[in-house]
Amino acid sequence: MSINRRSVIKAIAASGALVGASVLVPRIAMAAWTQSAFKAEDQETAMQELLGGTAEESAEVTLKAPDIAENGAVVPVTVRSSLANVESMSIFVEHNPNPLVVEFIIPAGTDADVSTRLRMGKTSKVTAVVKADGKLYSASKEVKVTIGGCGG
Amino acid sequence: MAKGILKVKAKVSGDKTKVKLMAKHIMESGQRKDKKTGELIPAKFLQELKIMHAGKEVFVANLGTAVSKNPYFAFNFAGGAAGDDLTMTWIENTGETATETAKVK
Numbered sequence: 001m002s003i004n005r006r007s008v009i010k011a012i013a014a015s016g017a018l019v020g021a022s023v024l025v026p027r028i029a030m031a032a033w034t035q036s037a038f039k040a041e042d043q044e045t046a047m048q049e050l051l052g053g054t055a056e057e058s059a060e061v062t063l064k065a066p067d068i069a070e071n072g073a074v075v076p077v078t079v080r081s082s083l084a085n086v087e088s089m090s091i092f093v094e095h096n097p098n099p100l101v102v103e104f105i106i107p108a109g110t111d112a113d114v115s116t117r118l119r120m121g122k123t124s125k126v127t128a129v130v131k132a133d134g135k136l137y138s139a140s141k142e143v144k145v146t147i148g149g150c151g152g
Numbered sequence: 153m154a155k156g157i158l159k160v161k162a163k164v165s166g167d168k169t170k171v172k173l174m175a176k177h178i179m180e181s182g183q184r185k186d187k188k189t190g191e192l193i194p195a196k197f198l199q200e201l202k203i204m205h206a207g208k209e210v211f212v213a214n215l216g217t218a219v220s221k222n223p224y225f226a227f228n229f230a231g232g233a234a235g236d237d238l239t240m241t242w243i244e245n246t247g248e249t250a251t252e253t254a255k256v257k
Contacts, residue, residue, distance in 0.1 A: 033199050038216045074220045096218050097183055105212035109230040111168070117220035
């Protein structure tokens, strides 16, 4: 188990409880990886831990994903947003063991348009959350999975 | 890691650079069981990926275990010219890390 700066600060602020104590030097220099959010087992907790709030549906967020994913191990997804000042974009799969899939940090100059591939354990709602100007916006889509991609 | 795991195609298109990137990595989620022993296979996945261009971050991804095997990312950033270097750093959950470079075409 490892910790990073952001999660340490969060842990201290939240409860004062610290779990694990291995400090890996390179990780400190990098952007923070929010352990609590990635380990969270329900979407609401993950969203709260990562972004500190809940998102509202917005037409300015586009989530492109297949209606039916034949293979849950590789589900192509594209997230796009026409909002200004996008800071980050995150993808959640509601019914995965850990709903938070990935968080993209979008620096100024980079388009709010990212494609990637996810794993989905079973049919679930996929939600993209875009943080822009400090506010959270989302778009969701139900993706049917015929063969799950989690577990073996 | 002697050899890089990242395959990158970066191409200038107008005033932007389009980047397509694939990491050769198993992305073991820590939730699969070994079929013989029935024990969980320990997690081994890429946790962070950072791409820099001309000393500036252009893309950062914090990955969870539900990113597919051999993670793929596509994004665009403003600026960039043919021959420029992209510096990419990745960190695995095991603490392993490496920095690789690729050229913009």
